[in-house]
Amino acid sequence: MSILLIPFSWIYSGLTKLRLYLGAHQKIDIPVICVGNINMGGTGKTPVVIDLVMRLLEMGKKPIVVTRGYGGSNKGPIMVTSKHTADDVGDEPILLTGFSEVCVSRNRIYGAKMALSHGADVIILDDGLQNPDLLYDLTITVMDQKVGFGNSRVFPAGPLREAVTSGLSRTDLIISIGDKALTSIRNVPCINGYLKPLETGMDWNGLRSFAFAGIGRPEKFFSTLRTLGAEIVATREFGDHQKIPVSILKRLEVEASLKNSQLVTTEKDAARLPKEWQQKVLTLPVRLSLNDEKKLNSLLNKLF
Numbered sequence: 419m420s421i422l423l424i425p426f427s428w429i430y431s432g433l434t435k436l437r438l439y440l441g442a443h444q445k446i447d448i449p450v451i452c453v454g455n456i457n458m459g460g461t462g463k464t465p466v467v468i469d470l471v472m473r474l475l476e477m478g479k480k481p482i483v484v485t486r487g488y489g490g491s492n493k494g495p496i497m498v499t500s501k502h503t504a505d506d507v508g509d510e511p512i513l514l515t516g517f518s519e520v521c522v523s524r525n526r527i528y529g530a531k532m533a534l535s536h537g538a539d540v541i542i543l544d545d546g547l548q549n550p551d552l553l554y555d556l557t558i559t560v561m562d563q564k565v566g567f568g569n570s571r572v573f574p575a576g577p578l579r580e581a582v583t584s585g586l587s588r589t590d591l592i593i594s595i596g597d598k599a600l601t602s603i604r605n606v607p608c609i610n611g612y613l614k615p616l617e618t619g620m621d622w623n624g625l626r627s628f629a630f631a632g633i634g635r636p637e638k639f640f641s642t643l644r645t646l647g648a649e650i651v652a653t654r655e656f657g658d659h660q661k662i663p664v665s666i667l668k669r670l671e672v673e674a675s676l677k678n679s680q681l682v683t684t685e686k687d688a689a690r691l692p693k694e695w696q697q698k699v700l701t702l703p704v705r706l707s708l709n710d711e712k713k714l715n716s717l718l719n720k721l722f
Contacts, residue, residue: 420575427575434548434572434580441550446530449540449721452554454547456585457577460634460658461562462595464510464686465613465706467544470558471518473718474540482538483514484529486545487522489659494523495532504690509659510544512689518542526551540721547588548579555721559589561603562635563596591717599709609710613638615646616703623647627682627700628674632656632690639684643702651677661690671698 451470455461467483474481487494490508498511498520507522514520519536523529526549533541543552547559561567568577579585582604586592592608594600600608615622627648631639636655643650654670656662674681681699683691688701708714 423575427572431572438550443553444527445553449555450552452543452546452557454545455560458579461560463560466560466593468517469706470542479540481540481542482519482533483542483544484521484533485511487511495528497521509686509689513685557590559592561594563594563598609713611706611708613704614707616705626651626679628652628679629682630654631684632660632687634658651679667695
């Protein structure tokens with residue numbers, strides 16, 4: 419089937435190249451850091467963005483995240499506030515507001531200008547590798563070692579947004595999430611990292627858990643829970659960014675009760691839950707840990 423779809427992937431690739439070529443590529447007066455990926459599914463961009471925010475804050479900078487707001491109805495540009503919900507701006511912006519000011523804008527130029535007007539001295543562009551609106555001062559591509567680049571074919575013949583050579587040609591640094599120690603991928607410098615649970619004082623060992631997730635790879639979340647010693651009695655997988663109706667949540671609650679277990683989900687999924695449900699569901703937060711922080715810190719310091 420993949421081979422049969424290759425002609426359609428040529429069309430998709432061609433349209434992507436044309437869009438990149440015709441883009442505005444506008445230069446902004448402050449550094450712009452792009453965090454993106456070549457794969458269509460989730461690779462761990464959000465933890466990378468959070469890590470960058472924390473590093474820049476430690477440097478005394480004021481980063482503002484500019485994002486498309488996937489899954490939200492508001493096209494922006496708009497600064498995300500506590501009044502907004504995932505229905506308005508998407509789940510990732512809601513999560514990111516716990517660490518940084520966030521601007522949602524389908525047009526990244528408008529978003530960058532709004533970030534400037536709110537005092538940003540550096541912009542982190544979330545999921546921008548295939549967006550041609552702005553010029554980037556540092557481009558970071560995130561790769562999940564478990565899936566790599568799949569069959570290396572572009573959608574719909576494979577899992578990629580564009581050809582690997584094309585995406586990496588615009589990449590300054592790869593953050594590779596997994597166990598392998600990689601120094602470079604196709605001659606692009608690489609830093610290795612992994613996602614580790616945030617210590618919150620919660621004792622997961624032996625906890626009977628009814629785990630559900632709507633992320634790129636839910637099994638990563640389930641595996642992390644098992645590593646912490648949780649006893650997973652059941653799992654439910656939903657589509658990436660999928661909003662879970664209250665009727666489904668009630669059904670999950672009943673099933674969890676029948677199994678004498680606790681509902682558990684990811685931070686990103688929790689951001690999509692109605693407020694009255696956020697108190698009923700336990701959340702497992704994870705953070706990025708890098709094996710070579712000096713290399714990333716050096717690149718960030720060169721921006722200023």
